[in-house]
Amino acid sequence: MPRVTGKGKLYSVTITHVDWSKDQTFYWLDQDECVKRYLVSEEFHDDFLARHHHVFIEYSEDVNLEYVRTCIRCLCDDLSIDVAVCKSVRSWLKYCTKNDFNPVRKAVRIDECSFGVQLCDHVENHYLGRYRNEIVEQRDAVLPNVLCGFTMRFNYWFDSKKGHMYMWRVPGIGKTELADFLMKGEKVWRPSTVNQYMWSGLTEEHEYVWFEDFRLVNYRSEISRLLSLMDGKPVSIQGKYKEDQLIVTKARFLFTSNEQDDVNYPEFSRRVEVLGVDHQMFCCPGGGGCGGGDVTVSNPSGLMREHMNRENISLV
């Protein structure tokens, strides 16, 4: 054994009885510039009432046990923490991920994790992602109701060829149908799993990035990349099995959501036009303040023409 004393770059940590998400543990570690790479997994006990976090940390320089313990202690009391020098990265990573197939990780590769993680990743990449697109392709297109002010505002945004859109409110008011209709035939990229590799499917070809059922809270680990990409800035993406790559996109981002919490995050909300649709768009008679009263629709007949063209080209 190379090290028995408490000093080194590699640490294994177990935090017992946590009542916070692994994202939060992840975030905490991310604040420390000495941390080079890490992984956090979750293990449930007693019918999901108790959970533990298993953590792997690699520091860029030697630190001692007390340093790690002090850092982790900010998350919880000392009694709940077990910190040890990690003697085998390979065994510890496999152990951490033996039951949690979706760990949060930074610079830890999939092939370092358990077989379960590798299998899930494979299924997601090769099957689920593809089926998700096929399901979208097969959805029935519904003609938008051009009388509704919200419909017109969304179309106005779409036609303007610039800016990002956040359309939200309760399910069943026609958000997805409206977006579906206009996105037919466009080069749309739909993100799936949230992790640092998620962006690698995004190319310069894509004109739109569409997050369905968006919850900002689910993207906390990727928020800085998300905001930079929305700003058209180059973003470095970790390649899963290859070198890091730089991604730039000119795509417009569309977020559809059933929740409001997202717009309360100013860094996000100032980058999007917010459309809070408060009634069913497809059966709306229009007029009388519908659409928020500040609708700027210069050419409603153009909208109708657009519908006809799209109908001929891409609708069943």
Ligand SMILES: [Zn+2]
């Ligand atoms: Zn309306």
